[in-house]
Amino acid sequence: MDFGLSDEQLQLKQSARELLAAECSTAAVRKAMASEDGTLPELYREIAKLGWTGLIVPEKFGGAALGMLDMAVLLEEQGYAAMPGPFLFSSAVAAEAIIRGGSDEAREKWLGGIADGSAIGTVALAEDAGSIAVVAKKGGRLSGRGIFVPYANLADFIVVAARSEDGQVAMTLVETKAAGVTIRMLKNLDLTRRLAAVDFDDAAGASLSGGESLYRRLLDVGAVAIAADSLGGMQRALDMAVDYSKVREQFGKPIGSFQALKHAAAEIVADLEPARSLVWYAAYALDAIPSEASRAAAMAKARLCEVYSRATDRAVLMHGGIGFTWEHDIHLWFKRARFNESYLGSPAYHRERVAQLGGY
Amino acid sequence: MDLNFTREEEEFRLKVRAFLEENIPKSGLGDGREGNQDKAWLERAKAWQRKLYEAGYVALAWPKEFGGQAMDPVRQSIVNDELVRAKAPYLIGSSGLGMLGPTLISWGTEEQKKRYLPKILTAEEIWCQGYSEPGSGSDLASLRTRAETVGDEFVVNGQKVWTSGAQYSDMMFCLVRTDPEAPKHRGISYILINMHTPGITVRPLVQMTGDRGFNEVFFDNVRVPRKNLVGKLNEGWIVANATLFHERNMLGSASGSEQRFNRLLALAKSVNRGGRPLTKDPVFxxxxxxxxxxxxxxxxxxxxxLTDQIRGRNPGIEAMINKLVGTELNHDLATAAMEAMGDCSMLARDDERALDKGYWPYEWMFSLGLVIGGGTSHIQKNIIAERGLKMPKSR
Known part of the structure; x- marks a missing residue:
């Protein structure tokens, strides 16, 4: 019985924390926010050199061939830093799509690039199969309008959940430079990420194998990835609020000495610590316990996104007026929590999945 | 990461399970929270703990010289887990096993260990905890029960309250004020009091459930030998705080919540609401x-x-939330069950139309008692904030 991070994973977490504290300060995050592409290219090159971008990519394509729990450790730290950029969508979800469903040719073409940071992928997944709005004609030609895609602006390819003419889920890879792909940037509430609306107008794509089972797998991986990011973000919101409560004085005392604030902070801890175990388990199950993976992912997504939003809400409140300013950084996490809660299905949606998969 | 127990551990689990199936008392013990606590009941409850101990399933992690088996924490966790799964009766000696025993192992003199530990294991002596007082609940360190040194004895005067099991206990581990002049945390001592000493009066209190579970205990010039002091004079607060961290039956209490959830789910499946089972109601x-x-x-x-314990890591902030989250979750489970029962949740547990054998009305109330006992949720939050997050003390 051993339910915890290994020494290597703890080391990875520590080194990620240190690197991002140095290279992804909130000043850097704000620089990315103000940039056209919404990323930090130098940081992306650096983490590629460290092997992060190819973490789950097989060794023959230059990756580290590690597991989803290792990925969750990195994503948690990126959530802690509110790291901007396409990492989660490219190196966790799109990479998984190619590893599982890509032809030999697609694997050759993209996995090396994802691993060394020269290629970026993203995904256009609806939260459930019933909401898929892209149609795939024979030969993989896609049509559909206004599909939300994170970081389509930077991506070389998009893994699209489409529906074939006979109603089956058809996972399809489309290059963003293909004719018939139009990308329009949206004004995203979460300033640490970029979101685009993509139109596919008879755009040529390549089919991935796996159909609905690949689709489900990507939803599960995406859900766990978002949950891991939420775990880190929640920890950061807690740390910021607690630190502030120790220095800000009112009524002649630090506000952290008042029970109202103590209880708010303690409630975040009470939500956070058990939730950490949900993330570990869900990430581990993706690799090691296939029969439990979907339900564990739904539990992690439902719980983490709910408590992340609640934690950032409280953390803003604990800051008082300064927390409502643009200048203060806490709103970066407040808004990132909103993205996480909505992307790939709300907590209510995932609770319903927990009920269905649990047979009640 | 490896979620499996070793083959030896699994075999051990099966052995425990088989033993419990064979030996759990079939009737009349309840779960230790209820029932008429007469002499015959007490003897049966003691006999059950003794049987479990003789089979080798009590205090497995204690040192061998005091009757334990010096086993790793996994075995004890497996036993705790199986006891809950088998719905085994609550152990009558659990205050001694869970709180006093580990305290004596760390702080007691050799004589104290030899004198008290073996009888804790066999339930020959039942212990109760003398902490709370009428004026000292959440602010425990303000306690006023006084122990004055006279020769080689303490003379104790004062009152304890909410003392579970005092009506049938032989001994009490008790916090008393030995230096009224010192700052409140520094004038307290931890002593062991024989409950059969002249001058002790136990008066039962009726709980909101209608049961007699806890008591008032009055001390009127009660003489306690000086050798019954645990740790140093006036350093009882440190000893008592160490005891708080001895309760590590996490796997068992998680299994208990799991059982309650399964029972709630079965109830919800059986209840019809608007022409369909309640489980099909989207809100429920x-x-x-x-x-x-x-x-x-x-x-x-x-x-x-448990993994951290095996790895030898000291518990951190994650362990401070156990009591807060675990007890509130159990109360939430019971509250959901009460709502699921609709009109029938108005019924007391012994009405013939009460659903699910009247389990929930009692559980609903008792679980709220556990949100309070041992430090209310509000106090738990203070502990998390002050000890865990190092937020400044206001007191």
């Missing part, structure tokens, strides 16, 4: 799933802490 499904996620999180959280 959300609530069930939410509760199941929280139960699963606490189970995994317990496994994480």
């Amino acid at each position: 499904r959300q609530r069930l799933a939410d509760l199941e996620i929280k139960v699963q999180a606490m189970r995994l959280h317990a496994m994480r802490q």
